[in-house]
Amino acid sequence: MRGGSRGGRGGKGKSFKSGRGGKKGGGRDVRTEPWGETTRKNDLFESYYKMGGFLEEEEFEKMWEYLAMDLPNSFRFTGTKADALAVREIFKQRYIPGITSVEFEGKPVPPPEPVQAFPDELVWHMKTHKKIIRRFAPFAEFQKFLVAETTSGNISRQEVVSMIPPHFLDVKPGMVVLDMCAAPGSKSAQLAEMIHGDEEDRVKRAANNKSPNIDGEGDYSDDGRSTGLLIANDTDYKRAGMLVHQVKRLNFPNLIVTQHDAAIFPSIELPVAEGDKKQYLKYDRILADVPCSGDGTARKNVNVWQKWTPKDGLGLHNLQLRILFRGLQMLKKGGRLVYSTCSMNPIENEAVIASAIEASGGVSRVQLVDCSDHLPKLIRKPGLNTWKVLDTTQINGEEKTAHMFTSWDAFLKTKEKYEKEEPERQFSNKISPGVFPPIATSEEERIPLERCMRVYPHLQDTGGFFIAVLEKLGDIKVTQIRNSHNEAEEQKAKDATRSAIPATTEVPAEREIEVEPEAESAAPLKRKLEEDQPAPPKRVKTLTENGDAEDPISLVEEPPKEENSSSLSNRATEAQVATPTTVVAKPAKLKPEAQNNNKEYYEYLPSDDATVDGILSFFGISDRFPRDRFMVKNKQGLLLNKIYYTSELARSIISQNKDRGMRFIHCGVVMFVAHKIKAQDHVKAPWRLQNEGIRILEPWAKNRIITCKSRDTLFRLLIEMFPKLPKDGTHELNEIGDQLNAMDIGCCFMRVEQDEEAGFPFPMVLPLWRHPGSANLMVDKDDRKAILLRLFNETNPNIINHVAEQAARVKEEARLAEEESEKEKENGESADADADADADTPMTEL
Incomplete structure (x- = not known):
C-alpha cells in the first residue's frame, strides 16, 4: 500500500502570491516577453x-x-567518427588560445573548458556571458566553427545533463536499443554512436582479411559491422522530423525512426520459419x-x-x-x-x-x-x-x-x-x-x-x-x-x-x-x-x-x-x-497497410537486382559486401532516384512489419543517387556515390579509386566546382587530374590518407565525378565550407561554380538578346508609325 496511514492533516493555509502578476504558482503569459524582462x-x-x-x-x-542563473552553453564531440577527435584537437589548438587572450573590463575571459564528469574531453561548456561573446572576434570565429561542425556531424550541441542517461545504459555494439521518447534526438545520436562503436576501423580490418574482433567488445561479426540496432521513437510527427534531422547527419545504417505513442508502443514482429510460433523483438x-x-x-x-x-x-x-x-x-x-x-x-x-x-x-x-x-x-x-x-x-x-x-x-x-x-x-x-x-x-x-x-x-x-x-x-x-x-x-x-x-x-x-x-x-x-x-x-x-x-x-x-x-x-x-x-494499455494493435498522410514506403531490392549488381561491379565491390540490404522508398520498388542501404536487422524488421501498420518514418543511409548528364549513353554506371554512405562501401572497393596527396589539390577541388579537365590532357589538378585522365566517365572514390606532415590530421574519403571535360567533388556547399574551415581555416570562402557561372552567363546573354530584340521591334514599330503619319499629313503642312 502506498503512503500508509500516518501523516498530518493538509489543513488550511494562506495562499501564495506569485512574484509578479498576482497569479498563484503562475503569473502572466510571458511567451512574447524578452528574456531579460522576465x-x-x-x-x-x-x-x-x-x-x-x-x-x-x-x-x-x-x-x-x-x-535562477543563465545556463552555460555546452556541446559534445561525437565519439565514433574517426575525424571527431581530430576536430577536437583543432578546436583546442586554434580557438582556445584566441578566446583565452580576450579581456573584458580588465579581466581575462574564461575560455570553453571540458566538463570533468565525462571522459576523454568530449564534452565542453562555456560560461561566458552573451554580451561578451557578441563583442569579440574570437567568439564569432568559434561560433562559425561550431555551426559548421554541427552540420557535418562532428559536434552535437546539447545540454550537459541530457548527455548523462545514455552513459548509464552501458550500450555495446551489437545490442538492440529502443529510445521510447527520442525527439529532438541528441540522446539518440549518442546511442547510435555507442551501437556502432569503432566500426570503421574494424571493417577495414575485415576487408583486409583480418579479424575484426580484436578485444571481444561488442558484436562485429558482420564482417566488422556492428550487428546492433537503434529504434528511435516519438509520438509526434513534427518532433519525429526533428529527430530524423538530428540523427541523419551521422550516417548510421543501423537506425530506424518510428512514430508511435510510447505508452502503447507496438510489438515488433520478427521473421520466423513457416509454421513456427510468432516471435517479437x-x-x-x-x-x-x-x-x-x-x-x-x-x-x-x-x-x-x-x-x-x-x-x-x-x-x-x-x-x-x-x-x-x-x-x-x-x-x-x-x-x-x-x-x-x-x-x-x-x-x-x-x-x-x-x-x-x-x-x-x-x-x-x-x-x-x-x-x-x-x-x-x-x-x-x-x-x-x-x-x-x-x-x-x-x-x-x-x-x-x-x-x-x-x-x-x-x-x-x-x-x-x-x-x-x-x-x-x-x-x-x-x-x-x-x-x-x-x-x-x-x-x-x-x-x-x-x-x-x-x-x-x-x-x-x-x-x-x-x-x-x-x-x-x-x-x-x-x-x-x-x-x-x-x-x-x-x-x-x-x-x-x-x-x-x-x-x-x-x-x-x-x-x-x-x-x-x-x-x-x-x-x-x-x-x-x-x-x-x-x-x-x-x-x-x-x-x-x-x-x-x-x-x-x-x-x-x-x-x-x-x-x-x-x-x-x-x-x-x-x-x-x-x-x-x-x-495497463496494451500495445497498439496494428492494422495491415495502415495509411496516413505521412506514410513512407520501404521496398528492399532483390539480392540479384541487375542495376545494383552493375553499380557494384563498376566500383569493384567485393562479393563479401551484402547485396540484400539495398532499398528504395516507393511502393512499387522502382529505381527512380536514390538507393538506400540498411543493416541486416533493420531489413528484417522493415520487411516483416511494413504492412502491419508500423509507422516507419526513417531508415537507411543514401548510398547511390541517379546522375543525369548529357553523355548518359557513355556512362557505364549513371549513379553517383553519396557522401552519406561512401565510408560504408569504400573499404570493399578495388576499382575507381584515386588518391589525393596534396593540400593544394584538395583545396582546389573544394574551392572550385567543376574545374576543367580537357580531353587533351592539360589540367591544373595535379595528381588527381593524372589519375582521372586514365578513367572512364563516372563516379569514383577519392581517398585522403591521414598524414600530419601533409596537413591531413585524419583520413577522408569523398565522392568525385569524372565528367568528359571537368571533375567535381560530389559534396554539398555546407560540407565544403566545413572542410575548408576545418583544414584551411577559411572562415568565409568564395566557392567558385563554373557550371553555375556558365549558366548565369547564358541566361544573361539570352536576356540581353531579348532586350535587343525588343528594342529592334520597338524601333520598327516606331518607323512604321512615322511612315503612316507622313501618309496622313495634309500637303499644306509639308
Whole structure:
C-alpha cells in the first residue's frame, strides 16, 4: 500500500502570491516577453522545493541561486567518427588560445573548458556571458566553427545533463536499443554512436582479411559491422522530423525512426520459419526519457518560472508510469532500462519508479541498479525515499490555498474534512496512492530508491535532472497500474479508512495495509509508515506585489495525534484498501497497410537486382559486401532516384512489419543517387556515390579509386566546382587530374590518407565525378565550407561554380538578346508609325 496511514492533516493555509502578476504558482503569459524582462521568481515553486525536504536549507539556497542563473552553453564531440577527435584537437589548438587572450573590463575571459564528469574531453561548456561573446572576434570565429561542425556531424550541441542517461545504459555494439521518447534526438545520436562503436576501423580490418574482433567488445561479426540496432521513437510527427534531422547527419545504417505513442508502443514482429510460433523483438537496452514538467530546465526555459504549478507533475505521473511499464515489458530478461526526466519533482521520478517496480511484481522482478561507480566524476545526490505531495485549491475566486501531504490516507482524510466544511473546494483528481512514498514491510521488499540519481544545478553548473537505472530480473505479465483517478475506488478507500479510524481522531501513526496481487506475476506488497513523527511545520513568508510580507503560512501537515488502542486493535480486521486501478494499455494493435498522410514506403531490392549488381561491379565491390540490404522508398520498388542501404536487422524488421501498420518514418543511409548528364549513353554506371554512405562501401572497393596527396589539390577541388579537365590532357589538378585522365566517365572514390606532415590530421574519403571535360567533388556547399574551415581555416570562402557561372552567363546573354530584340521591334514599330503619319499629313503642312 502506498503512503500508509500516518501523516498530518493538509489543513488550511494562506495562499501564495506569485512574484509578479498576482497569479498563484503562475503569473502572466510571458511567451512574447524578452528574456531579460522576465522575473525568475515563483513563490509556490520555491516553497515546495525548499520545504519538501530535498536539500538542507543552506544547500537549497545555493541550488536555487544557480537555478535562477543563465545556463552555460555546452556541446559534445561525437565519439565514433574517426575525424571527431581530430576536430577536437583543432578546436583546442586554434580557438582556445584566441578566446583565452580576450579581456573584458580588465579581466581575462574564461575560455570553453571540458566538463570533468565525462571522459576523454568530449564534452565542453562555456560560461561566458552573451554580451561578451557578441563583442569579440574570437567568439564569432568559434561560433562559425561550431555551426559548421554541427552540420557535418562532428559536434552535437546539447545540454550537459541530457548527455548523462545514455552513459548509464552501458550500450555495446551489437545490442538492440529502443529510445521510447527520442525527439529532438541528441540522446539518440549518442546511442547510435555507442551501437556502432569503432566500426570503421574494424571493417577495414575485415576487408583486409583480418579479424575484426580484436578485444571481444561488442558484436562485429558482420564482417566488422556492428550487428546492433537503434529504434528511435516519438509520438509526434513534427518532433519525429526533428529527430530524423538530428540523427541523419551521422550516417548510421543501423537506425530506424518510428512514430508511435510510447505508452502503447507496438510489438515488433520478427521473421520466423513457416509454421513456427510468432516471435517479437525484445530489447537489450531501453531509454525512457519521458515527457515531464521540465522544472529542472528553469535556467533556459523562462516559462517555468511563470507557469509552474504542482498540477504539472501530478498530471504527468500516470503517463510516465505507463511509458515506463511498457518499456519494462519489452525489455529482455537481464536487460537494462534508464528512466530519466528533466524534472526535480519526486512525483515524476521516484514515485514513478516505485509504482513501476510494484506493478512488475516487486524487486524480485525489477531492481534498481547501483551505479555509484559509473561516471565517478559526475556529482550527484541519491534518490529520495520520502517526499511530500503538494496540491492547491481555490473557492469563490479567492486566492489559492496550498496543501502538503505525506500520505494517501492523510490526503483522503483532509479531502473528506473539506467535503463536509467546504464542499465547493476541489482537490486535484490526479492524486493517487502511487504518488506517495512506498513503505515495505521488510528489507527484502524495500525498493532502494536511494540508488536513483539526482543532479541539481549547483553541483556542476547544469540544469536539474533525474536518472534511474533498472534491470529486469524476471518476466512481467500484463498487470494493473494505478490510474490517476477513480471515484468509486476512492470511495472504497475512504470507507475503509473510516471503518478503521474513529471520526474524532487524527490519522493513526502506524498501520499496515495489504494490497491484493495485481496479476499472477505481481506478489502482494505490504507497506507501513515509518515510526517517526513528521517534522514540525516549517513556515515561509511570501511577498505581495508591493513587496510587503504576508503572514507566515504552513505548507506541512500538522502532526497526527497519538493513535489510541482501539484503532491499533483494528489492524488485523481492517478492510483492505483497493487502490484506484486500471488495466495497463496494451500495445497498439496494428492494422495491415495502415495509411496516413505521412506514410513512407520501404521496398528492399532483390539480392540479384541487375542495376545494383552493375553499380557494384563498376566500383569493384567485393562479393563479401551484402547485396540484400539495398532499398528504395516507393511502393512499387522502382529505381527512380536514390538507393538506400540498411543493416541486416533493420531489413528484417522493415520487411516483416511494413504492412502491419508500423509507422516507419526513417531508415537507411543514401548510398547511390541517379546522375543525369548529357553523355548518359557513355556512362557505364549513371549513379553517383553519396557522401552519406561512401565510408560504408569504400573499404570493399578495388576499382575507381584515386588518391589525393596534396593540400593544394584538395583545396582546389573544394574551392572550385567543376574545374576543367580537357580531353587533351592539360589540367591544373595535379595528381588527381593524372589519375582521372586514365578513367572512364563516372563516379569514383577519392581517398585522403591521414598524414600530419601533409596537413591531413585524419583520413577522408569523398565522392568525385569524372565528367568528359571537368571533375567535381560530389559534396554539398555546407560540407565544403566545413572542410575548408576545418583544414584551411577559411572562415568565409568564395566557392567558385563554373557550371553555375556558365549558366548565369547564358541566361544573361539570352536576356540581353531579348532586350535587343525588343528594342529592334520597338524601333520598327516606331518607323512604321512615322511612315503612316507622313501618309496622313495634309500637303499644306509639308
